Amino acid sequence: MTTIVREIREQFNPARPSQCIGQVELLTIDETKDVIVAAQDAFEGWKNTSSVARGEILRVTADLLEKNIDKVAEIASSEMGKTKNEMLGEVKRGASILRYFAQEGMRATGEVLPSANEAKLLYTTRVPLGVVAAITPWNFPVAIPLWKIAPALVYGNTVVWKPSIESALTGKLIGELFEQAGLPKGVLNVVQGRGSKVGQVLLEAPEVKAITFTGSNSVGQSILDTAGSTNKKIQLELGGKNAAIILADANINQAAKLTIEGAMKQTGQRCTATSRVYIEEAVYEKVVEQLIEEAKKIEVGVTMGPVSSKGQYDSILSAIEKAKVEGAELVFGGGPTKGIFEGYYIDPTIFTNVTHEMSIAHEEIFGPVLAVIKVKDYEEAIRLSNDSNFGLSASIYTNNIPKAFDFINRSEVGLVQVNDETGGAEPQAPFGGMKNSSTGAREQGQAAKEFFTTFKTITIGTKSE
Ligand code: UN1
Numbered sequence: 466m467t468t469i470v471r472e473i474r475e476q477f478n479p480a481r482p483s484q485c486i487g488q489v490e491l492l493t494i495d496e497t498k499d500v501i502v503a504a505q506d507a508f509e510g511w512k513n514t515s516s517v518a519r520g521e522i523l524r525v526t527a528d529l530l531e532k533n534i535d536k537v538a539e540i541a542s543s544e545m546g547k548t549k550n551e552m553l554g555e556v557k558r559g560a561s562i563l564r565y566f567a568q569e570g571m572r573a574t575g576e577v578l579p580s581a582n583e584a585k586l587l588y589t590t591r592v593p594l595g596v597v598a599a600i601t602p603w604n605f606p607v608a609i610p611l612w613k614i615a616p617a618l619v620y621g622n623t624v625v626w627k628p629s630i631e632s633a634l635t636g637k638l639i640g641e642l643f644e645q646a647g648l649p650k651g652v653l654n655v656v657q658g659r660g661s662k663v664g665q666v667l668l669e670a671p672e673v674k675a676i677t678f679t680g681s682n683s684v685g686q687s688i689l690d691t692a693g694s695t696n697k698k699i700q701l702e703l704g705g706k707n708a709a710i711i712l713a714d715a716n717i718n719q720a721a722k723l724t725i726e727g728a729m730k731q732t733g734q735r736c737t738a739t740s741r742v743y744i745e746e747a748v749y750e751k752v753v754e755q756l757i758e759e760a761k762k763i764e765v766g767v768t769m770g771p772v773s774s775k776g777q778y779d780s781i782l783s784a785i786e787k788a789k790v791e792g793a794e795l796v797f798g799g800g801p802t803k804g805i806f807e808g809y810y811i812d813p814t815i816f817t818n819v820t821h822e823m824s825i826a827h828e829e830i831f832g833p834v835l836a837v838i839k840v841k842d843y844e845e846a847i848r849l850s851n852d853s854n855f856g857l858s859a860s861i862y863t864n865n866i867p868k869a870f871d872f873i874n875r876s877e878v879g880l881v882q883v884n885d886e887t888g889g890a891e892p893q894a895p896f897g898g899m900k901n902s903s904t905g906a907r908e909q910g911q912a913a914k915e916f917f918t919t920f921k922t923i924t925i926g927t928k929s930e
Contacts, residue, residue: 476631524564598668700908710862714864737888791823798814893910
């Protein structure tokens with residue numbers, strides 16, 4: 466008999482770091498390898514299960530998720546700090562992602578093409594890849610895993626899923642719901658552990674045919690370094706430094722409200738968060754005033770949760786300090802929330818007089834911090850907003866139709882918003898960015914098929930001599 470010694474990790478509530486909310490057992494490297502083999506063994510059976518039946522399991526999982534909405538939201542909120550309300554919204558979104566991909570099980574997976582030879586039938590079909598590894602972050606502990614797992618499964622792949630260690634309890638619960646919905650053993654496997662151990666095994670395993678990852682650029686780069694030269698398909702959703710442009714003709718109140726929402730929702734911990742705003746000088750003062758008014762409405766600890774961990778807390782505070790040192794002017798917030806004595810709470814923070822050279826105009830902060838930049842006109846705004854290594858999302862607030870279309874045309878991002886905040890995604894639409902924000906096929910919508918399947922092209926001779 467072998468004794469397996471697993472590392473035990475305690476999870477703490479970022480709103481009350483002294484409160485332990487549960488424990489997770491982390492898998493050993495050998496156990497992770499065994500799980501991958503189990504996923505490989507389950508592949509043949511799952512691939513040969515009707516896609517309609519596969520979709521039906523997703524639908525049942527959606528029902529179970531809705532039934533357990535309170536429990537899932539509670540655990541996720543206490544694990545990574547998002548407010549319960551934000552989490553309830555995310556769980557509902559998770560259910561609609563499952564329902565969208567459940568329907569995919571009934572849709573066409575190929576097409577009949579004309580052949581140059583009239584005696585031949587030429588057609589295509591899409592087939593699954595095999596074992597897919599999904600490596601997901603803590604900031605959307607339900608929606609992001611589901612928008613990777615649901616398409617992977619409905620198209621016939623088996624999945625080894627490593628949730629972030631910081632949202633491990635939520636991951637465990639989601640895995641159990643799939644099991645309750647009747648997913649056969651080995652088809653979805655939750656592996657708990659650190660990226661450096663469990664994650665590394667996933668990257669190196671020959672059985673793993675595709676890796677889908679959402680998280681930081683540095684981890685994304687190490688995935689490319691390890692798996693980039695193998696034959697694995699790779700999909701990376703990484704950082705953002707999303708710009709909003711507010712033109713003089715915009716509805717100023719609406720623009721300010723949505724810009725603050727875009728920046729501060731989920732405590733700014735979204736790769737799609739608005740983190741820099743370019744304002745035309747004619748309305749600059751008025752908009753700044755209004756941004757501050759909107760920020761004042763946020764009640765830290767009630768409508769805005771803590772950041773997810775001590776690591777996040779320290780890194781956001783040091784970015785704030787750096788902005789001060791570089792000469793940006795702090796006009797709102799700027800540090801730990803006063804009057805709250807426990808928890809990783811940071812005030813919504815606004816810096817003005819930001820110049821294009823400052824770090825705050827270029828580096829992702831992943832926290833409730835907004836950089837405000839004055840511009841002469843739209844031309845300067847579009848030029849500066851495009852001068853970024855990231856290209857995930859961008860917004861323009863204007864009532865000028867030609868300028869809105871010019872922005873749609875010239876903005877170097879994957880997600881363009883007109884008169885709306887930079888974040889948000891619907892399951893039926895492709896999601897992803899340009900430049901250093903994304904690698905590989907888009908997520909969600911019909912685009913998901915590109916990543917989770919490959920083609921078979923079939924030719925049949927229909928006449929005998
Ligand atoms: C959203 O804006 O609602 O990690 C989704 C992230 C993104 C998802 C954002 N991949 O924040």
